[in-house]
Amino acid sequence: MDIKDFICESIYQEKTQHLSQAVAEQFNISRQAAQRHIKQLVDAGVLIMTGSTKAAKYEFVKIVEKHKRFDLLPGITEDFPWRTFVRPLLDDMPENIISICQYGFTEMFNNAIDHSGGSNVLVSVERTDYSIELSVSDDGIGIFRKITDDFKLDDESHAILELSKGKLTSDPSRHSGEGIFFTSRMFDRYFIVSGKLYFYHTLEDADWLFERKSPSKGTTVVMNIRISSDRTMQAIFNEFATVDHPGFYKTVVPVHLAQFGDENMISRSQAKRVLARVEKFREVVLDFKGIKEIGQAFADEIFRVFSQANPQVHLLPINANEAVQWMIDRAKASSD
Numbered sequence: 001m002d003i004k005d006f007i008c009e010s011i012y013q014e015k016t017q018h019l020s021q022a023v024a025e026q027f028n029i030s031r032q033a034a035q036r037h038i039k040q041l042v043d044a045g046v047l048i049m050t051g052s053t054k055a056a057k058y059e060f061v062k063i064v065e066k067h068k069r070f071d072l073l074p075g076i077t078e079d080f081p082w083r084t085f086v087r088p089l090l091d092d093m094p095e096n097i098i099s100i101c102q103y104g105f106t107e108m109f110n111n112a113i114d115h116s117g118g119s120n121v122l123v124s125v126e127r128t129d130y131s132i133e134l135s136v137s138d139d140g141i142g143i144f145r146k147i148t149d150d151f152k153l154d155d156e157s158h159a160i161l162e163l164s165k166g167k168l169t170s171d172p173s174r175h176s177g178e179g180i181f182f183t184s185r186m187f188d189r190y191f192i193v194s195g196k197l198y199f200y201h202t203l204e205d206a207d208w209l210f211e212r213k214s215p216s217k218g219t220t221v222v223m224n225i226r227i228s229s230d231r232t233m234q235a236i237f238n239e240f241a242t243v244d245h246p247g248f249y250k251t252v253v254p255v256h257l258a259q260f261g262d263e264n265m266i267s268r269s270q271a272k273r274v275l276a277r278v279e280k281f282r283e284v285v286l287d288f289k290g291i292k293e294i295g296q297a298f299a300d301e302i303f304r305v306f307s308q309a310n311p312q313v314h315l316l317p318i319n320a321n322e323a324v325q326w327m328i329d330r331a332k333a334s335s336d
Helices: 003-012 019-027 031-043 079-090 095-115 143-151 156-165 179-186 233-240 268-275 296-309 322-334
Strands: 047-050 057-060 064-071 120-127 131-138 189-202 208-226 250-254 283-287 314-318
Touching (some): 003 019, 003 057, 019 031, 031 047, 064 079, 079 095, 095 131, 095 208, 143 156, 143 189, 156 189, 179 189, 179 233, 268 296
Parallel strands (some): 250 283
Antiparallel strands (some): 064 120, 120 131, 131 208
């Protein structure tokens, strides 16, 4: 990665504080030299600087910023806004980026048509020299509330846990429930805002959930990807489906999404929440990132009781600390 790429990637990752110092340390150059490289990008119209020199912040210049509202009238299809509005703004994009954008956009717009109960959708396209961002925002019931109601779940945070697993649909004759799962993994950043909850997935982090102070109406989905990304739709599909296991056979479950607040994962009921519907998959990756400890009953329910009842499902724990792994190993040993 050269100096220009490092600067752009730092800004894309929102690491803009003390940017010249970070550049200087990374490439063993003076801060003055680093600042000159940053200024070259500003002068070229790639970046814009705000604030004073000592407290400067940088962001990418938007070369495209378009918004259009579509009414959800009878007969509207997801390919109409794609063909007439979004696709013409991507003419000079690499083919793999266009394919990913088409998949993600049409899946999210179709969800708004079929599930939001809203009257219109605001579509936005924003481009810089480094990335492209698509957003789909409806004025409907809200995706987390809709899932909670349809599946009679505990609350909207439970809805996000189920959504993150994939294969969640209230209309299996028309939907596979795969759209959000795969879209979130095709883009560098993917987030949903609905009601008081904010759910996001990035390449660097597992799925995370935050609560907002003031609720928003409807659902907003934002998808962002680097223009230089070599990721392809097929590569993402291949990661979760193989010739030996056709279809959507593998999922990743962020265990921390089953938590309420700062509670510990100790009970069988919590384990059952983690395991809900995972028997639909052949391979289940249980991501324990952020989990400090688990209880004996929690581990036993997953790694002995469930495993014995569902031998066709392979459970693969990852990111477990020493204490969590010890409890997992103990539960596995007791099933032998």
